Amino acid sequence: IRFRMQNRVSYIQADGEDNRYEAQIRRLRLRFDGYVGNPNFLYVIQLSFAPGDVGVIEEGDNINIIRDAAVIYRPNKNWSFIFGQTKLPGNRQRVNSSGALQLTDRTINNARFNIDRDFGFQAYYINEKKNQFSYNIKTAISTGEGRNWTKTSDDGVALTGKLELFPFGSFKNNGYYFEGDFAREKTPKLLLSGAFHQNNRAVRTQGQLGSELFAPKTIRSIFFDGLLKYNGWSFMTAYMQRHTNDLVAYNPIDLSEFNYVYGGYGLDYQLSYVFPTNYELIGRFSTQNVDQQIQTLVPNSKQYSLGVTKYIWEHAFKLQTELTYNTLNYFSSNNKNNWYLRFQIEMGI
Numbered sequence: 356i357r358f359r360m361q362n363r364v365s366y367i368q369a370d371g372e373d374n375r376y377e378a379q380i381r382r383l384r385l386r387f388d389g390y391v392g393n394p395n396f397l398y399v400i401q402l403s404f405a406p407g408d409v410g411v412i413e414e415g416d417n418i419n420i421i422r423d424a425a426v427i428y429r430p431n432k433n434w435s436f437i438f439g440q441t442k443l444p445g446n447r448q449r450v451n452s453s454g455a456l457q458l459t460d461r462t463i464n465n466a467r468f469n470i471d472r473d474f475g476f477q478a479y480y481i482n483e484k485k486n487q488f489s490y491n492i493k494t495a496i497s498t499g500e501g502r503n504w505t506k507t508s509d510d511g512v513a514l515t516g517k518l519e520l521f522p523f524g525s526f527k528n529n530g531y532y533f534e535g536d537f538a539r540e541k542t543p544k545l546l547l548s549g550a551f552h553q554n555n556r557a558v559r560t561q562g563q564l565g566s567e568l569f570a571p572k573t574i575r576s577i578f579f580d581g582l583l584k585y586n587g588w589s590f591m592t593a594y595m596q597r598h599t600n601d602l603v604a605y606n607p608i609d610l611s612e613f614n615y616v617y618g619g620y621g622l623d624y625q626l627s628y629v630f631p632t633n634y635e636l637i638g639r640f641s642t643q644n645v646d647q648q649i650q651t652l653v654p655n656s657k658q659y660s661l662g663v664t665k666y667i668w669e670h671a672f673k674l675q676t677e678l679t680y681n682t683l684n685y686f687s688s689n690n691k692n693n694w695y696l697r698f699q700i701e702m703g704i
Contacts (some may be wrong), residue, residue: 357386357701359454359703361672367384370691380405381501382453382698384422397427399441417503422472425696437477440502442565444477444517444596444680445470445550447580449621455670457535457589457627457700458662460679463619466646466699470552470570470576470594471495471563473502473513483525486542491519499554511571517563517578519548524586533670534582534591534636537629546582551575562597566590571606572616602648617653618646629666636639654683675699677684 363382368374383405390397401423403409409419426437442450448461449469459471475497483489498504499513519531522545527538531546554562558570559616579594599616606612621643639660645653662677676698685692 357388357704359384359386359701361453361459361701362698363459363697363699365695365697366582367693367695368527369693372583374573380669381407381459383408384703386423393626395429395496397429400421402612417505419503421503428519433481433567435477435481436481437479438475438582440472440474441514442472443470443497443552444479444494445515445552445576446578446593447546447548447582447591448534450591452670453530454701457534457549457664457675458626458639458660458679459675459697460619462593462623462639463643463658463681464593464595464623464641466535467561467617467619467643468576468597468621468622469564470513470515470609472502473499473695475513476504477534483521486524488523489521489525491517492598493517494525499557499562500559506567507558511554511573513552513554513557513638515550515552517550519546527647530583530584534589534625535627535629535635535664535666535670536587536589537633537635537666537669538584539629540584541586543583543585548580550578551674552578557616560614565617566614569606569614570581571614572601572604574599574600574616587631589625589627591623592627593623595623598646602646610612615649617650633666635662635666636662651686653683656684659680670701671703673701675701 363381366376366379369636384403386401388399403422409682423441425441428436443557445483446469448465477495480492495515497513526544529538530538554574558568558571559565562574575598577596583590586629597618602612602616602618607617623641625639627637628634641658643656658681660679665674680694
């Protein structure tokens with residue numbers, strides 16, 4: 356039985372708006388995992404209670420308390436078979452727990468292009484070795500509509516495949532599941548991964564996330580990630596892309612109404628160093644370009660972040676300070692510049 360919480364306060368300055376501050380419980384989670392009867396049959400349950408996790412409750416929607424509820428069959432050290440609701444094997448940063456992040460939130464590209472949680476079947480083949488070339492293969496077949504979705508019956512499925520390569524062997528203490536090298540790898544460790552996701556007849560604007568589309572679309576997503584760690588240094592980079600043949604969906608009753616799939620691509624770069632005192636300096640740069648078809652509706656954007664983290668007990672208890680600057684470049688050339696300063700405490704077990 357575990358818990359974790361993120362308490363934060365932010366000062367925000369956005370073009371065209373009054374300066375303001377926000378103080379909130381960003382995440383509050385309870386997690387239960389173990390096995391029943393036989394150690395080969397495992398379970399994982401994760402519940403969320405913070406307003407930012409549950410979201411605004413609207414008529415006809417489900418309460419989004421359940422994040423994970425999955426049964427896992429692990430016959431040996433190599434194979435895992437999963438049935439239920441949990442994260443899909445998508446981009447590296449999304450697969451990482453939000454409690455394992457160096458900065459207070461994931462990137463703007465993860466927010467727009469990730470494939471998030473879904474209900475279905477997953478199969479993993481794990482072949483990690485300490486100091487020699489290793490690889491993992493991860494696959495999934497899922498509903499495509501995201502967590503706790505019961506609004507519509509489904510006539511399409513989502514297919515996901517991911518390959519992870521470790522040219523110099525596996526990371527210490529599963530270090531590719533957390534940002535920052537506080538494990539201080541004694542030799543360079545590298546992860547290279549790629550994933551492809553096809554969501555057939557998706558009914559939401561971001562696949563597993565977003566509002567309901569006026570017409571279903573088949574959405575394809577591509578992810579490439581790189582992670583390098585050595586002696587306290589960590590460098591990460593990621594490429595994310597979402598595409599469909601026609602992004603715009605029109606209301607069949609009133610053609611003046613429409614919505615759209617959030618298509619485009621983005622790049623992330625993140626560099627950090629953990630000092631022996633367990634203070635860490637982090638810099639991150641992200642750039643996001645929307646698909647040409649929706650350029651008049653959505654701005655291209657860039658994000659610059661600087662952070663200082665103090666690890667008190669690994670990622671489970673840490674103090675984080677972050678300064679982030681965003682630029683929004685609209686098709687009309689009416690650009691906006693926003694920034695925020697944030698302090699956050701992460702605590703969990």
